[in-house]
Amino acid sequence: MSTGVDRIDDPWGDRTPYGRDSEWPVRIDTFLRDGVRPETVDTWSQAASILHSDGDAMDIAVVDGQIAGVRGRAVDRVNRGRLGPKDLYGWQANASPDRLTSPLVRRDGHLVPCDWDTAMDTLVSRSRDLLKTRGPDAIGLYTSGQLFLEEYYTLAVIGRAGLGTNHLDGNTRLCTATAAEALKESFGCDGQPGTYADFDHADVIALFGHNLAETQPVQWMRILDRLDGAQPPSLICVDPRPTPVARRARVHLAPRLGTNMALLNALLHEIIRTDRVDHPFIDTRTVGFENLVAQVRSCTPRWAAGICDVPAARIEEAAELIGTTDRLMSTVLQGVYQSHQATAAAVQVNNLHLIRGMIGRPGAGVLQMNGQPTAQNTRECGANGDLPGFRNWQNPAHVADLASVWNVTPSAIPHDAPPTHAMKMFRLAEEGTIRMLWISGTNPAVSLPDLSRIRSLLTQERLFVVVQDLYLTETAHLADLVLPAATWGEKTGTFTNADRTVHLSDKAVEPPGQARADLDIFLDYAARMNFRDKDDEPLITWRDPESAFEAWKKCSKGRPCDYTGLTYTALRGGSGLQWPVDEQSPQGTERLYGDRFSWSAPGQCESYGKDLTTGEPYDEAAYRALATDGRAIIRPAPYLPPDETPTAAYPFQLTSGRTIYHFHTRTKTGRAPQLNSAAPDVWVEMADTDATRLELGEGDLVEVRTPRGALHGRLRITALRPGVLFVPFHYGYWDTPGLSGPRAGRPGRAANETTPTRWDPASKQPLFKTTVATVSLVERSPSSPPAQGAP
Numbered sequence: 001m002s003t004g005v006d007r008i009d010d011p012w013g014d015r016t017p018y019g020r021d022s023e024w025p026v027r028i029d030t031f032l033r034d035g036v037r038p039e040t041v042d043t044w045s046q047a048a049s050i051l052h053s054d055g056d057a058m059d060i061a062v063v064d065g066q067i068a069g070v071r072g073r074a075v076d077r078v079n080r081g082r083l084g085p086k087d088l089y090g091w092q093a094n095a096s097p098d099r100l101t102s103p104l105v106r107r108d109g110h111l112v113p114c115d116w117d118t119a120m121d122t123l124v125s126r127s128r129d130l131l132k133t134r135g136p137d138a139i140g141l142y143t144s145g146q147l148f149l150e151e152y153y154t155l156a157v158i159g160r161a162g163l164g165t166n167h168l169d170g171n172t173r174l175c176t177a178t179a180a181e182a183l184k185e186s187f188g189c190d191g192q193p194g195t196y197a198d199f200d201h202a203d204v205i206a207l208f209g210h211n212l213a214e215t216q217p218v219q220w221m222r223i224l225d226r227l228d229g230a231q232p233p234s235l236i237c238v239d240p241r242p243t244p245v246a247r248r249a250r251v252h253l254a255p256r257l258g259t260n261m262a263l264l265n266a267l268l269h270e271i272i273r274t275d276r277v278d279h280p281f282i283d284t285r286t287v288g289f290e291n292l293v294a295q296v297r298s299c300t301p302r303w304a305a306g307i308c309d310v311p312a313a314r315i316e317e318a319a320e321l322i323g324t325t326d327r328l329m330s331t332v333l334q335g336v337y338q339s340h341q342a343t344a345a346a347v348q349v350n351n352l353h354l355i356r357g358m359i360g361r362p363g364a365g366v367l368q369m370n371g372q373p374t375a376q377n378t379r380e381c382g383a384n385g386d387l388p389g390f391r392n393w394q395n396p397a398h399v400a401d402l403a404s405v406w407n408v409t410p411s412a413i414p415h416d417a418p419p420t421h422a423m424k425m426f427r428l429a430e431e432g433t434i435r436m437l438w439i440s441g442t443n444p445a446v447s448l449p450d451l452s453r454i455r456s457l458l459t460q461e462r463l464f465v466v467v468q469d470l471y472l473t474e475t476a477h478l479a480d481l482v483l484p485a486a487t488w489g490e491k492t493g494t495f496t497n498a499d500r501t502v503h504l505s506d507k508a509v510e511p512p513g514q515a516r517a518d519l520d521i522f523l524d525y526a527a528r529m530n531f532r533d534k535d536d537e538p539l540i541t542w543r544d545p546e547s548a549f550e551a552w553k554k555c556s557k558g559r560p561c562d563y564t565g566l567t568y569t570a571l572r573g574g575s576g577l578q579w580p581v582d583e584q585s586p587q588g589t590e591r592l593y594g595d596r597f598s599w600s601a602p603g604q605c606e607s608y609g610k611d612l613t614t615g616e617p618y619d620e621a622a623y624r625a626l627a628t629d630g631r632a633i634i635r636p637a638p639y640l641p642p643d644e645t646p647t648a649a650y651p652f653q654l655t656s657g658r659t660i661y662h663f664h665t666r667t668k669t670g671r672a673p674q675l676n677s678a679a680p681d682v683w684v685e686m687a688d689t690d691a692t693r694l695e696l697g698e699g700d701l702v703e704v705r706t707p708r709g710a711l712h713g714r715l716r717i718t719a720l721r722p723g724v725l726f727v728p729f730h731y732g733y734w735d736t737p738g739l740s741g742p743r744a745g746r747p748g749r750a751a752n753e754t755t756p757t758r759w760d761p762a763s764k765q766p767l768f769k770t771t772v773a774t775v776s777l778v779e780r781s782p783s784s785p786p787a788q789g790a791p
């Protein structure tokens with residue numbers, strides 16, 4: 001018998017109710033494998049979860065040199081001991097028998113094992129060749145939101161100053177590029193204004209396209225505890241599906257897909273019409289209010305009701321709640337970031353807070369959420385299509401400053417064009433400009449849109465594909481060179497969650513076989529490439545996680561994400577700490593922007609902003625004309641209809657997303673028995689009225705077809721918006737990943753067989769959440785029920 005709690009049937013566990021403004025009680029969740037009890041654990045090794053952006057702190061139990069379970073850390077500000085389903089069970093994937101244990105190189109069409117020297121020589125000679133014959137633009141680096149800070153920083157130095165390529169981005173482009181862009185548009189700079197502690201103080205919590213209950217279950221436990229305590233908050237949920245969040249909401253708005261912008265403009269209209277705005281705040285701390293007033297003047301709830309198909313009275317009700325509370329907290333995630341007008345809509349949520357003066361104090365804050373565990377670090381370190389330390393590529397002083405940190409000339413850092421975004425990198429690889437693509441910690445053969453295109457692009461003869469992963473994933477399967485990586489629990493590093501909390505995650509056990517930490521692979525590559533600074537000294541001077549962290553601290557100094565006051569020692573033993581951590585705030589910073597919007601000044605800002613509709617970047621002169629100094633920017637935008645609207649051939653709108661039990665392409669959660677059996681296969685959600693009309697029943701196997709492709713899945717009838725279909729995007733073409741091999745000759749089941757290559761003009765984030773589709777019956781239901789969603 002294993003020891004611990006059940007987070008499959010009872011994902012959120014027992015309630016520990018608490019009242020407004022009091023401290024969230026501790027509840028310690030533990031799960032240990034069969035035969036292990038807390039007193040038989042050899043050591044507990046400090047870590048935090050890397051299966052979402054929450055940063056749930058935990059200790060890893062080690063028995064006989066193996067991971068034997070996990071226990072939540074009571075001392076940590078983020079979770080106070082609690083763990084969600086993936087936190088509790090996901091670690092089992094580390095010990096899966098099909099871990100990659102040696103590098104693989106493609107010979108005569110087959111991937112065959114080789115030693116590290118052979119693998120690295122192959123990588124280095126290909127890199128050198130391309131640099132000589134085609135220049136740095138022939139090399140692209142596509143990384144992750146799941147490595148550690150030290151690894152991204154090293155990769156950013158390699159890419160930007162070593163190779164000198166502008167083609168470095170993360171899968172964070174698919175994930176939180178819109179969060180970053182929305183923060184830059186409103187506040188001049190990336191950096192989360194709010195904090196999870198605001199959940200303890202808020203009276204109204206509005207969740208925009210965010211199924212927090214399933215995707216950050218531990219913060220949902222916090223909200224559930226507040227709902228059961230004194231002075232509970234009211235929830236507003238904007239989601240077309242009856243998610244667990246929607247079921248607990250005071251107001252649930254279920255708009256047509258792709259119409260967030262109309263809804264938000266109507267909320268802004270109502271708040272301005274009823275004059276529930278904070279005039280002193282607007283006057284002293286913002287610019288651009290009059291543009292917003294003009295933009296939303298005609299955006300009445302009745303107007304929006306026609307577009308969103310939501311009753312006008314419900315929009316008014318939501319506006320009343322938002323307009324009358326003194327403590328408003330909002331969260332935004334993929335139902336906005338991956339939907340039509342992503343950045344424009346995310347920015348309107350910031351605007352709601354700015355016009356109501358709801359920022360920088362307890363219970364009043366906005367969280368432009370992250371999704372991936374370490375996405376924040378991809379962004380900070382400049383491994384995401386930005387310069388490290390939130391520096392502005394258009395500002396020569398920022399480039400010079402970075403060049404001095406690295407002791408290179410400014411011209412060694414490409415900055416004559418915006419850093420290449422991932423969607424463009426894949427296009428450049430498709431057309432033959434990029435000839436080597438080094439993919440680390442991501443599985444684009446499942447996660448990118450329009451998979452048939454991605455497969456053919458990755459298998460081109462002229463493109464050398466390197467994949468650094470734990471398993472032979474769908475993507476690794478197509479690679480020319482596969483590098484086996486160590487992961488969480490097997491390597492040390494730091495990472496930062498969605499509310500700027502930095503955690504240390506220590507190495508608890510040895511990685512399998514010859515697998516190596518990503519940091520060691522990058523450092524080995526840098527040494528073999530012999531990258532030099534301007535004094536002909538080694539460009540990269542660090543050799544392990546802690547010295548990499550120290551190097552990063554220098555790069556972060558004086559920037560919003562200032563880590564200079566942090567050390568590994570400070571991060572051991574207690575709670576994670578929120579950046580900036582510097583001389584003024586050695587214990588970290590709970591909220592940004594309590595007094596001024598200090599990063600919006602033209603000389604400080606990370607970006608001069610973009611036109612939200614066209615994505616056209618503004619220049620310095622245009623930004624200076626805003627006179628932002630110390631003030632936030634209110635940027636309005638008009639609603640525009642989605643590019644695709646249902647037709648007779650494609651009468652449905654199709655969206656995709658997540659279940660509580662799986663993480664992304666399931667490389668880890670598919671290998672954890674409890675999680676895999678909770679949701680073993682793809683399904684298709686449809687409204688009961690649609691199912692009745694089409695004479696389809698629960699469990700029927702259906703085909704969902706879009707202009708790009710098709711997938712098969714079993715039908716699940718729910719109370720989601722009529723006319724909408726929902727498919728979880730976790731399922732690629734491995735059955736149980738790796739263990740039973742490819743689904744050769746069988747129809748697709750990945751959501752991305754059906755999604756279009758289209759992105760938001762400002763953030764360049766792909767629009768996974770709005771396409772059109774048709775449905776047909778493949779086979780009537782056998783007796784077995786379909787896969788589970790959330791209970």
Ligand SMILES: Nc1nc2c(c(=O)[nH]1)N[C@H]1C(S)=C(S)[C@@H](COP(=O)(O)OP(=O)(O)OC[C@H]3O[C@@H](n4cnc5c(=O)[nH]c(N)nc54)[C@H](O)[C@@H]3O)O[C@H]1N2
Pocket residue numbers: 051052053086175208209210211212214215216238239240241243255256257258259260333334335336339340370371372373655656657658659660661662663664726769770
């Ligand atoms: N269990 C689990 N947790 C995770 C992850 C995981 O894979 N599994 N991944 C992590 C990562 S990387 C991310 S990015 C986050 C994502 O976390 P979320 O954004 O919460 O997850 P999604 O399910 O992608 O999308 C949220 C909701 O958007 C709704 N939606 C779809 N289209 C629209 C629209 O047009 N308008 C509105 N308003 N809503 C819409 C969907 O119905 C869905 O419920 O989760 C993180 N946490």
Ligand SMILES: Nc1nc2c(c(=O)[nH]1)N[C@H]1C(S)=C(S)[C@@H](COP(=O)(O)OP(=O)(O)OC[C@H]3O[C@@H](n4cnc5c(=O)[nH]c(N)nc54)[C@H](O)[C@@H]3O)O[C@H]1N2
Pocket residue numbers: 144145146147171174175176334338371372440441442443444446447448468469470471473485486487488518656657658663664665666667668729751752755768
């Ligand atoms: N249709 C649709 N598509 C989507 C989305 C959607 O909602 N709908 N959501 C998008 C979003 S928000 C995201 S974040 C992406 C996620 O998409 P991906 O990033 O492609 O998904 P993962 O399965 O997390 O891939 C991470 C890979 O890194 C490997 N890995 C884990 N730890 C380590 C490590 O320490 N080192 C190395 N080298 N490798 C490691 C894992 O085995 C896995 O293969 O998908 C996007 N795609």
Ligand SMILES: [Mo]
Pocket residue numbers: 174175176371372
């Ligand atoms: Mo994500």
